Amino acid sequence: MSTAPRAAALRVPFRLRALAALPFLLAVAAYLLLLAVWSDRLPDPLATHFSTGGEADGFTGRTAFGVVGAALLLALGAGWTALVRRGALWGAWLTAGLLGTLLCLLVQDNLDAADAAAVRSPLSNLAVALAVGAVCALAGHALSRLLPPEDATAPADGTGVDPAAPRLDLGAGEVAGWSRATASTPLTALGLLLLAVGAVAALLGPWWLLPLAALIAVPGLALARVRVNVDRHGLTVRSTLAPRPRVQVPLADIAGADARDVHAVAEFGGWGYRVRARRTGVILRSGEALVVRRGDGREFAVTVPDARTAAALLNTLVERRGRL
Incomplete structure (x- = not known):
């Protein structure tokens, strides 16, 4: 395993966490306010499940409906607040706007219904919720631009392969490739x-x-199981369950590679495809990762066993290409 120091964890500002929690708190407040203001105009139980034609075929008590809806919004809000990063703030606002609107529209559908069985929920509710979610996503993106970039480790200088980085002993005419599947x-x-x-x-x-x-x-x-390939074309990370997603880093864009331990939550904010300041990654777990340094200093990381061999092959291929 490489002795390269582990990258410092990104620090999440309090303002960013507050902005991630804000849309969920607003959605919960609007949802509970509607239930309280219209309580004497709503049936009990409410129609909460509908067939594809929009007819009510499932019902929930008014109190239970309020508790479950609020709990769902608060749970999602807690998750976003804990793991949010500046570049993904729009996702928190999209989630809160979409789900909050659907819940509020469901309350409106039940308004003044003498019999919950007669309530209908039009498919247009989903279109309205998507529209509101899109507007909220734009608002979240605009707010993220007002925040300073998150702290990150200094980018690499992109001057070439580090002399101390691992190498693979290949003859002048030898061709090699490396492939490994990994799962989360x-x-x-x-x-x-x-x-x-x-x-x-x-x-x-x-x-x-x-x-x-x-x-x-x-x-x-789709990202829970991927295959990582290293060959003369560069680095490819693809899902083994579907044609997409697929991430490629051409050899011409690689300045060097190394293997080091990463922390999924502290450094990347969770699992999956992650985007951070000056670096991206396919992070399936904490631990050994192949870290590729691009020519512009940005990094791409993928957690995979035997990352040192992959890094050594990439460094050898990069040097060989530089001698052509």
């Missing part, structure tokens, strides 16, 4: 759990919870 237990478990919860929630409550859960879970599952 946390991403797999979280994705499957989210789909299961979404399915159960859709059976007991609003039908749109299942597609919402799938929207979050499927990209995570």
Whole structure:
């Protein structure tokens, strides 16, 4: 294992965490306010699950509906607040805007209903929620531009392969490649759990919870198992479950590579495809990672076993290309 020092963790400003929590608090306040103000105009139980045609076929008590909706918003808000980074603040606002609008529209659908069984929920509610979510995402992005960049380690100078970096002993005419598959237990478990919860929630409550859960879970599952390839073309990271996502770093864009330990949460804010100041990565766990330094000083990291061999081959290929 390389003795290169581990990159310092990025510090998340309090203002960034506060801005991540803000849309969820606003959504919870609006949702509970509607339930309180319209309490005498709402049936009990409320219609909370609908068929594809919009007819009510599932019902939830008024108090339970308020508790479950608020708890869902607060749980998502807590997750975003804990893991948010400046470049992903828009995602927190999108999530809060989309889910908060759907919950508020569901309350509106039940307004003045004499019989919850007669309530209908039009498909246009989803379009309205998506529109509000998009506006909230733009607001979150605009707010992120007012924050200073997060602290990060100083970028590499991009002057070439470090003399101390690992090398692979290849003859002048030899050709070599390296490939390794790796998987993330946390991403797999979280994705499957989210789909299961979404399915159960859709059976007991609003039908749109299942597609919402799938929207979050499927990209995570696609990145839960990847194959990392190193050859004369450079570095390729692709999902083994689907054609996309796929990340490629051409050999011509690589200044050097190394292997070092990374911390998934402290350095990258979680698992999956991560974007940080001056670096990106496919982070499936904490531990050994292949870290590639691009020509402009930015870094790309992928957590994979036997990263030192991959780094050694890349450094050898980069030097060989420089001699051509």
